[in-house]
Amino acid sequence: MGIESAAQAAAPLRDALREFLTAMADDELLLGHRDSEWTGHAPILEEDIAFSNLAQDEMGHALTWYTLAAARELGAPDPDRAAFFRNAGEFRNATLVELPKGDWAFTIVRRYLFDASEQVRYAALAESAYRPIADAVAKLRREETYHLLHSRGWVQRLGDATEESHHRMQAALDVAWPHALGLFEPTEGESTLVAADIKPPENTLREQWLAQVKPILEAATLVVPDAAQMAGGGRSGQHTQHLADLLNEMQKVARMEPEATW
Amino acid sequence: MSQLTVEHIWSALEDVKDPEIPVVSLVEMGIVRDVWLEDDRAVVTITPTFVGCPALIPMREEITARILQLGVSTVDVRTSLNPPWTTEWISESARAKLRSFGLAPPPHHTGTFDIALIEAAICPNCGATDTVLDSLFGATLCRSMYYCNACQQSFEQFKPL
Numbered sequence: 494m495g496i497e498s499a500a501q502a503a504a505p506l507r508d509a510l511r512e513f514l515t516a517m518a519d520d521e522l523l524l525g526h527r528d529s530e531w532t533g534h535a536p537i538l539e540e541d542i543a544f545s546n547l548a549q550d551e552m553g554h555a556l557t558w559y560t561l562a563a564a565r566e567l568g569a570p571d572p573d574r575a576a577f578f579r580n581a582g583e584f585r586n587a588t589l590v591e592l593p594k595g596d597w598a599f600t601i602v603r604r605y606l607f608d609a610s611e612q613v614r615y616a617a618l619a620e621s622a623y624r625p626i627a628d629a630v631a632k633l634r635r636e637e638t639y640h641l642l643h644s645r646g647w648v649q650r651l652g653d654a655t656e657e658s659h660h661r662m663q664a665a666l667d668v669a670w671p672h673a674l675g676l677f678e679p680t681e682g683e684s685t686l687v688a689a690d691i692k693p694p695e696n697t698l699r700e701q702w703l704a705q706v707k708p709i710l711e712a713a714t715l716v717v718p719d720a721a722q723m724a725g726g727g728r729s730g731q732h733t734q735h736l737a738d739l740l741n742e743m744q745k746v747a748r749m750e751p752e753a754t755w
Numbered sequence: 756m757s758q759l760t761v762e763h764i765w766s767a768l769e770d771v772k773d774p775e776i777p778v779v780s781l782v783e784m785g786i787v788r789d790v791w792l793e794d795d796r797a798v799v800t801i802t803p804t805f806v807g808c809p810a811l812i813p814m815r816e817e818i819t820a821r822i823l824q825l826g827v828s829t830v831d832v833r834t835s836l837n838p839p840w841t842t843e844w845i846s847e848s849a850r851a852k853l854r855s856f857g858l859a860p861p862p863h864h865t866g867t868f869d870i871a872l873i874e875a876a877i878c879p880n881c882g883a884t885d886t887v888l889d890s891l892f893g894a895t896l897c898r899s900m901y902y903c904n905a906c907q908q909s910f911e912q913f914k915p916l
Contacts, residue, residue, distance in 0.1 A: 539890035539900070546892040553807020557836070632839035635916050636805060642870055643891050 496689070497624045499564035506689055509682025510623065511567040512585060513692065515575070516680045516728055517614075518558035519586035522576055523736075524607060525551030526743055530594045547604075547640060554633050561625050577747035581737045582730040585680060589672035591727075591736040598661035599669065601651060605644035606673040606706060611637050613701040622690035645709060652713025659714060666715050671724035674699070678725040759825055761790045764797055767825055771817045774810040775895050778852045781814060785844025788835060795828045802840045804916070805896040841866075842916050854879045858898065859912035868915045876912045878903035886910075 496502050502510060529548035535541035559576070562569035569575060589607065594600055615634035621627040651658045677699035686692050703720060710717050726732070747753075768787055769780045781787050781801070789800040799818055803811055811834070819830040842861035845853075850860035859879040862872050874888045876899075883905030890900045891914075898911040 539892070542894070542900075543890060543892040546896055549807045549809070549896055550805065551807070553803075553805065557806055628837040632803075632806060632836045635839065635841075638868065639891050639914065642873075 495622050495624050495627075496691075499561075499566040499625070502566065502623070505682075505685055506691070507567050509680070509685040510691070511562050511569050512680040512682055512728075513686060514558050514562035514567070514626075515569055516585035516587075518555045518562060518572075518575065519584045520590050520607070520676070521551045521558065522555035523584075523586050523739065524590040524603075525549075525555060526739060527590065527592075527594050527600075528604075531600065536597055543643060544600075547643075550636055550640070554636075557629050557633065561629065564625075573747070577744045578751070581732050581740055584730065584732065584736060584740075585728050586732075586736075587672065587675040587678065587727040588724055588733055588736075589669060589675060589727075591732060591739055592669070592672060593735055595665065595668075596661060598651060598658070599665040601644055601647040602662060602665040603669050603673075604640070605648045605709075606669055607676065608637065608641040608644045609706050609709075610673070610676045610698070610702050612641055613698050613705065617693050617698060617701075620690075621692060626691065648709060648713050648715075652710070652715050662713070663715055666710065667718055670718040671722045674720065674723035675725045675727055677702070678723065678728045680728045759792065759827070761792050763825060764790045764792065764799070764822055767821050768799075768818065771814070771821050774813045774817070775808075775897070776853065776856060776858065778856045779845075779849040781818070783846045783849035783852075785840060785846070786814070787818075792827070795826070796831065797822050797825075797827045797829070798831045798833065800833045800835050802835050802838075804840050806836075808896055810895075840916070842913060845913075853913060857910060859901070859910060861913040861915040864915050872915060873899065876901045876910075878906060878908070879910055879912075880908055881906040 499507065525548045528544045528551065531541060531544035533541065535544055556572050559569065559572035563571050589603060615630045615637060618626050618630040619634065651662050653659055677695040679695045683695065687694050707717050765782065768782050771781050773779050773781060773784055786801050786804065787799060788802050791798050801814065815832045818832050822830045843863065845860065853860045857879055859876050862875065864872060876886045876888070877884055878886050881903060883903055885904040886901050887904065888899065889902050893900045893911050897914055899914050900909065900911055902909050
């Protein structure tokens with residue numbers, strides 16, 4: 494039986510839903526911000542445009558999730574407050590998306606690992622018993638198709654293109670991998686959501702993701718690191734210093750004039 | 756006021772063009788999903804093409820301004836994601852207008868689309884099929900970039916969605 498709205502969600506579900514929706518929103522917002530750092534700086538014009546598009550898409554997706562979390566019964570702040578007036582410890586993103594933009598190889602590897610995670614996550618959430626999530630995912634996953642085609646194509650090309658590209662891609666994968674596993678760190682109250690058929694366990698999603706990314710990475714001649722070494726903590730607000738630095742820049746203007754209307 | 760019907764509103768909305776593709780209306784694009792009228796209040800439901808599309812803001816403003824001209828006292832523009840917008844909702848008339856605007860209309864699909872479908876673009880300028888995908892992303896969220904080997908021009912295609 495489906496849950497049509499936040500008002501219909503039983504009280505114990507509400508906190509768990511807020512945490513989960515906030516985690517998805519924070520992932521999108523921060524990766525979108527990192528994407529936007531390539532605007533004007535990408536190695537070729539097409540990719541400058543691509544990353545500007547990706548940033549814009551992810552802002553839209555973040556807004557979608559923040560809006561659902563801000564339903565009165567769930568109690569998250571409105572989207573602008575959530576983005577610009579929370580401190581690092583209140584963010585629920587995986588640490589993968591807060592890491593600095595790095596070189597082009599890191600940008601592509603992070604994007605690919607994230608895009609593949611969204612593909613499996615959204616496919617599962619299309620069946621969510623929480624109707625607002627299922628509706629949103631039906632929309633967002635079509636857009637995400639383009640993101641995955643884009644990043645996967647680059648992984649396939651750069652993995653074994655030249656000695657240098659291979660070396661850089663492998664180095665990027667070694668850095669990104671433990672943080673990418675952190676995408677599948679459960680949010681607080683996950684068991685409540687799983688019991689209500691709102692989402693599958695993160696473990697299940699991680700296995701599906703591994704089954705997708707391993708063959709692609711290996712075909713690109715990359716060595717896939719150990720699946721046991723997760724860099725977690727993000728889902729409970731424990732972040733690297735990079736998040737505070739990112740927020741300092743991203744939130745600075747909004748915080749100068751908190752009551753301004755944009 | 757008593758004469759005003761939802762048909763009048765639908766017809767007025769034909770005047771509101773897509774801010775990024777000014778040759779087609781929001782109705783032809785399938786963006787306007789529902790219109791109803793209650794006393795002197797109009798409620799319009801729209802659905803975004805791409806969720807992050809910045810044109811949504813001017814669309815709302817232009818819809819509101821156009822309907823207010825009909826004499827209603829308030830206009831409420833709502834956004835719905837369900838069912839999700841698809842390029843299959845773009846009307847045949849709009850597809851022809853896109854082509855004459857120099858933008859290849861999106862290939863038809865049945866719900867899923869893959870790289871093969873996206874790569875097979877027809878040049879809107881010369882009609883050739885000897886084209887190559889340059890980039891999945893373009894000047895707006897809804898476009899990809901191509902090159903036509905026949906007329907040796909770059910062109911854009913509306914992304915199938």
